[in-house]
Amino acid sequence: MDHYDIVIIGAGLAGSLAAIALAREGHRVALVGPRPAIADGRTTALMDQSIDYLKKLGLWDEVAPLTAPLVAIHIIDGTKRLLRAPPVNFRAPEVGLEAFGYNIPNAPFLEILEKHEASLPTLDRIPVAATTFDFGELEARVGLGDGRVISADLVVGADGRRSAVREAAEIETFTWSYPQTAVVLNFAHELPHQEVSTEFHTESGPFTQVPLPGNRSSLVWVQKPRDAEETLRLAPEVLSRTIEDRMQSILGKVVAEGIPQSFPLSGHTARRFGKGRVMLVGEAAHAFPPIGAQGLNLSLRDVMTVVELVGPPAGGRLPADTGDRFDGRRRIDIVSRTASVDLLNRSLLSSFLPVQALRAVGLQLLSSAGPLRGLLMREGIHPGSALQSIKESLREQISRKRA
Known part of the structure; x- marks a missing residue:
């Protein structure tokens, strides 16, 4: 043995x-x-x-030639709710990086x-x-x-x-489970993505475009299970146009590649x-x-x-x-x-107005408060760094007072 x-x-x-x-x-x-x-x-x-x-x-x-850098992440509230959040832009140079990561x-x-x-x-x-x-x-x-x-x-x-x-x-x-299914696929597009990932928040979940090399991107489209089944059945040209419409044509004409796959979310x-x-x-x-x-x-x-x-x-x-x-x-x-x-x-799925309000206020703070946005970005990249940053800031303040 x-x-x-x-x-x-x-x-x-x-x-x-x-x-x-x-x-x-x-x-x-x-x-x-x-x-x-x-x-x-x-x-x-x-x-x-x-x-x-x-x-x-x-x-x-060996991996690098397959990848595309993520220089910026844009979050757009694509819901039709009464309380909608402003767009939030996260940019890697704000935290001293060339890119947050690579897709x-x-x-x-x-x-x-x-x-x-x-x-x-x-x-x-x-x-x-x-x-x-x-x-x-x-x-x-x-x-x-x-x-x-x-x-x-x-x-x-x-x-x-x-x-x-x-x-x-x-x-x-x-x-636990969610009333959601993720549809994933890659697509080509007419305009360059500028190494920016765009995440549209919708009532059924995020619709997220992530850069690939060249004028190509990957897509994770979270939908209700029945809607996801219908998406999988769409003809390629209809699927391409649907993605372009969902992207608000920010990347121009879209051509879906291959056969989309789906994954129930839990x-x-x-x-x-x-x-x-x-x-x-x-x-x-x-x-x-x-x-x-x-x-x-x-x-x-x-x-x-x-x-x-x-x-x-x-x-x-x-x-x-x-x-x-x-x-x-x-x-x-x-x-x-x-x-x-x-x-x-769950905040995306909730129809409870106070929850929607809290989410909108939180994104508003991120949009307007540069230091808070930077703290969140650092924590997302290096877990524990936000707490460490707060500790160091407190130490500096205490040292100044003693001096």
């Missing part, structure tokens, strides 16, 4: 990045999971902190990760499903779909919303993010609507924490309480991000 330092279940973006990061540290790693049957048509906007991590892993030079197509990104996996001598790629788990006192054992059994000091569950690792570890989840958080020999990352631990480019960025912070906790190989077995320590380290970040995205999404 083959023994590994760490077995990672789930070979999507989060699992693949975790495997590469841990193998580069020198650990013997197994990445377990079948390859996707259907190419993922979505894109992922990775923020500045995540891009820095890709550079650290030696991946960025990356998922399918070719995963292909690059698979190539790097194959080049790492301490990483074994096992393209079958994990079928059984036994978390013992001395090690964890994983049964594979091809009949083999492997063992490990630690197991990382990166196997998505219906995580078998989470279930085997007897970790419960708090789950959310969940695990009651624990780690337990004993188990750590949960990505959607095995948390999931929420595609608002504010938080999904994979949050998952990458999971991965960073795994790598930091495990550390470089030091001889001997990895500690059996690593999962418990991981849970403590990740709790505040995950819970706060999940709550903020959920609150923003």
Whole structure:
């Protein structure tokens, strides 16, 4: 029976990045999971902190040609409600950055990760499903779909919303659903996007255009489920014109590409993010609507924490309480991000006038108050930086008074 330092279940973006990061540290790693049957048509906007991590892993030079920078983010209230918010513009130079991050197509990104996996001598790629788990006192054992059994000091569950690792570890989840479906596709357009992402807030959810290289963009269009079904049935030329109208023709003529995909929206958080020999990352631990480019960025912070906790190989077995320590380290970040995205999404759906008023006032403050907008941008890019900035400001004020 083959023994590994760490077995990672789930070979999507989060699992693949975790495997590469841990193998580069020198650990013997197994990445377990079948390859996707259907190419993922979505894109992922990775923020500045995540891009820095890709550079650290030696991946960025290959990924960069696929990407488009996000220099500015415009939020437009596209509702027809009585209380509407003014447009809000977030610009990277306001916080000293060339770009907030970069938009990356998922399918070719995963292909690059698979190539790097194959080049790492301490990483074994096992393209079958994990079928059984036994978390013992001395090690964890994983049964594979091809009949083999492997063992490990630690197991990382990166196997998505219906995580078998989470279930085997007897970790419960708090789950909720939304009356929404996300339609995703890419489209070409007549006018340049100027590296600007535009998010129209509508009564059914956000309609978000994100730049791709050239005169192309990706779209995440959150709708009511029945409306999403109708959108998927539209003829290509009708779909293209519908997108152009929704975009208020700010990018000129639109041509939809390929076949749109849809994903029902729901959310969940695990009651624990780690337990004993188990750590949960990505959607095995948390999931929420595609608002504010938080999904994979949050998952990458999971991965960073795994790598930091495990550390470089030091001889001997990895500690059996690593999962418990991981849970403590990740709790505040995950819970706060999940709550903020959920609150923003529900504020769009609410027909309750006071809720609409609070949302409009909040966006008005962001539009008019530069320091507040800058604080929010820094927090979105580097979690915890807003609190640190407030602490430093208070220290400066106290020092001045004492002087």
